[in-house]
Amino acid sequence: MKCYRCSKHATLHIxxxxxxxxxxxxxxEDCAQQYLKNPDSQSEEGAFKPSGTSGDKPLDxxxxxxxxxxxxxxxxFRNQGRLGCAHCYLAFQEELYPLLENIHGETRHCGKTxxxxxxxxxxxxDLIRLRNELKQAVxxxxxxxxxxxxxxxxTVEAELxxxxxQAT
Amino acid sequence: MDLDHLVNTIGEWLRGSxxxxxxxxxxxxxxxxNLAQFPFLSRADxxxxxEIATVLKKGVTQLSKGLGAPLNYLNVDDLEGxxxxxxxxxxxxxxxxxxxxxxxxxxxxxxxxxxxMVNEEDHLRIQVLRSGxxxxxxxxxxxxxxxxxxEQMNFAFNEEWGYLTACPTNxxxxxxxxxxxxxxxxxxxxEIQKVFQALQKISLAVRGLxxxxxxxxxxxxxxxxxxxxxxxxxxxxxNLKDVVPNIIAYERKVRNAMIKENRRSLHDQVSRAYGIxxxxxxxxxxxxxxxxxxxRMGVNVGLIDDLQIPAVNELFLQTQPAHLQKLRxxxxxxxxxxxxxAAYLRQKLAGHGGVSEN
Ligand SMILES: [Zn+2]
Ligand SMILES: [Zn+2]
Numbered sequence: 067m068k069c070y071r072c073s074k075h076a077t078l079h080i081x082x083x084x085x086x087x088x089x090x091x092x093x094x095e096d097c098a099q100q101y102l103k104n105p106d107s108q109s110e111e112g113a114f115k116p117s118g119t120s121g122d123k124p125l126d127x128x129x130x131x132x133x134x135x136x137x138x139x140x141x142x143f144r145n146q147g148r149l150g151c152a153h154c155y156l157a158f159q160e161e162l163y164p165l166l167e168n169i170h171g172e173t174r175h176c177g178k179t180x181x182x183x184x185x186x187x188x189x190x191x192d193l194i195r196l197r198n199e200l201k202q203a204v205x206x207x208x209x210x211x212x213x214x215x216x217x218x219x220x221t222v223e224a225e226l227x228x229x230x231x232q233a234t
Numbered sequence: 235m236d237l238d239h240l241v242n243t244i245g246e247w248l249r250g251s252x253x254x255x256x257x258x259x260x261x262x263x264x265x266x267x268n269l270a271q272f273p274f275l276s277r278a279d280x281x282x283x284x285e286i287a288t289v290l291k292k293g294v295t296q297l298s299k300g301l302g303a304p305l306n307y308l309n310v311d312d313l314e315g316x317x318x319x320x321x322x323x324x325x326x327x328x329x330x331x332x333x334x335x336x337x338x339x340x341x342x343x344x345x346x347x348x349x350x351m352v353n354e355e356d357h358l359r360i361q362v363l364r365s366g367x368x369x370x371x372x373x374x375x376x377x378x379x380x381x382x383x384x385e386q387m388n389f390a391f392n393e394e395w396g397y398l399t400a401c402p403t404n405x406x407x408x409x410x411x412x413x414x415x416x417x418x419x420x421x422x423x424x425e426i427q428k429v430f431q432a433l434q435k436i437s438l439a440v441r442g443l444x445x446x447x448x449x450x451x452x453x454x455x456x457x458x459x460x461x462x463x464x465x466x467x468x469x470x471x472x473n474l475k476d477v478v479p480n481i482i483a484y485e486r487k488v489r490n491a492m493i494k495e496n497r498r499s500l501h502d503q504v505s506r507a508y509g510i511x512x513x514x515x516x517x518x519x520x521x522x523x524x525x526x527x528x529x530r531m532g533v534n535v536g537l538i539d540d541l542q543i544p545a546v547n548e549l550f551l552q553t554q555p556a557h558l559q560k561l562r563x564x565x566x567x568x569x570x571x572x573x574x575x576a577a578y579l580r581q582k583l584a585g586h587g588g589v590s591e592n
Contacts, residue, residue, distance in 0.1 A: 136273045149400055152274075152398040169403050173395075177407040178380075178396075180391055193272070223271075
């Protein structure tokens with residue numbers, strides 16, 4: 067096998083390991099030395115692009131796949147590698163499974179859990195959705211609607227706070 | 235809070251007091267968390283970012299009381315570039331937080347062992363840093379902080395996927411466990427490549443540490459877990475706790491072999507490095523790191539006997555660009571920094587007799 071940088075004989079086979087779906091690099095000793103000293107990605111977490119997932123689906127279908135809570139499309143996620151809200155995990159569940167499997171080799175959490183049950187998760191999802199609607203209303207200069215949404219957000223927040231103080 | 239008084243100090247984690255700190259510079263754990271009632275940052279406009287920052291700033295203040303230790307809070311968006319760079323060099327904030335935009339902040343303890351980044355990639359990134367190889371203490375402390383925060387706020391969590399993060403590579407535990415190793419002998423003998431190969435096989439990531447520009451710096455390598463989902467925090471810690479002692483032993487073995495077989499040439503290399511640092515008139519950040527690495531090893535193997543590890547660690551930090559400029563209280567261009575760095579090193583190392591004669 068040849069080194070992918072200089073075409074000498076590759077003696078080192080490195081799996082690209084910076085927060086990415088595993089990606090094989092084949093390098094000769096000199097290039098490997100160079101690579102290890104100075105990998106392409108400088109940021110600690112590296113750049114993550116969920117390439118290769120749902121690749122068989124046409125793009126307009128990925129556009130239509132939306133998170134109902136925050137409005138992010140799966141295509142947007144594919145482009146930037148960041149999800150829009152906690153609810154995206156549910157909305158894109160089917161598409162995310164192979165990705166999670168690829169990254170972690172597992173798809174089920176096993177570790178620390180919150181000590182108390184999360185309260186009123188529906189209200190929290192509502193808040194994210196309302197904030198998204200508010201953002202859109204402001205962008206569309208629909209100020210009456212924006213004011214109405216702000217009131218709604220305040221009401222839900224107050225309800226959440228009341229429940230939280232009851233719970234403790 | 236005024237950052238200037240930090241300039242002449244170093245964080246506790248740099249004091250070289252922890253286990254195996256001749257080779258393990260530091261242990262670090264960070265947790266990624268998001269508030270349940272807000273969208274992740276990619277869907278948050280400026281107003282929402284501001285609200286998140288307000289909630290978390292309050293959270294940090296409360297946490298301070300719970301911990302019985304003061305946490306300093308800084309609005310990172312109010313800081314000048316030099317101050318942000320200064321915090322990056324001290325590892326109190328990430329480069330990403332420094333370069334980002336909008337409302338964001340950091341809370342950190344006086345010893346600089348704990349830091350909480352607000353509005354980085356996730357709403358909250360908690361970090362605990364300790365000197366030497368001490369992952370259990372890091373975990374104990376960070377898990378306690380996480381518990382205290384969860385008394386005040388709900389983090390996005392789901393039974394199936396655990397703590398939900400902006401990037402699916404962090405979902406589940408949201409944990410990154412890492413150890414910073416100083417491996418000059420393995421680098422010198424190129425044995426380091428075997429280490430890299432072994433680590434990849436068990437899905438641990440290795441990264442060099444970077445200084446100015448993109449040059450590898452001082453033979454420091456950070457080893458951390460890649461997987462965050464499907465394994466418990468204990469298992470992920472154990473992975474590193476099992477592997478790192480082998481790397482430490484390997485580095486020691488190679489150092490001993492070099493002393494035994496090539497004592498003269500090693501002594502020569504270390505002495506020249508020390509000599510240049512004590513006498514140079516202009517020196518780049520990269521060259522400084524490179525030479526300090528030799529000196530650090532020289533101290534550890536007994537070829538230099540008039541210098542202590544904490545002093546060397548301090549030089550690694552204080553010769554970084556933002557630190558130099560804060561020390562000199564002036565904005566310096568690269569060429570000026572090189573002159574200033576050399577002067578600083580000469581002054582710090584003056585009065586040190588030199589390399590031992592044995
Ligand atoms: Zn090559
Ligand atoms: Zn969403």
